[in-house]
Amino acid sequence: MSEQQSPPCPRTRLGAKLRRMRRQAGLTLDQAASRLDKSRSSMYRIENGRTRVDVHLARSMMDLYGIRDITLLEEVREAVKPVGGLPGTEGATRGQ
Secondary structure, X not given: OOOOOOOOOHHHHHHHHHXXXXXXXXXXXXXXXXXXXXXXXXXXXXXXXXOOOOHHHHHHHHHHHOOOOXXXXXXXXXXXXXXXXXOOOOOOOOOO
């Protein structure tokens, strides 16, 4: 029997979505990082859910990628919410 995996945390889902958007726009990680005035490693961490992304950066990413996603900003806000009101748990899932 295979072990059931828990769903990814909001920040991980958001990062994967941002990566898909970048790829859909035909940009490499280096190209996007340069145009957004971010380091490649910073963009990598954002797309892998290891670093928070704020609403302003998300808007800049949508502009650069030429994509309008009306749900993205709400997903950004959800990904930075503390879980259960505990400080330092932004984007974490319960039970981890």
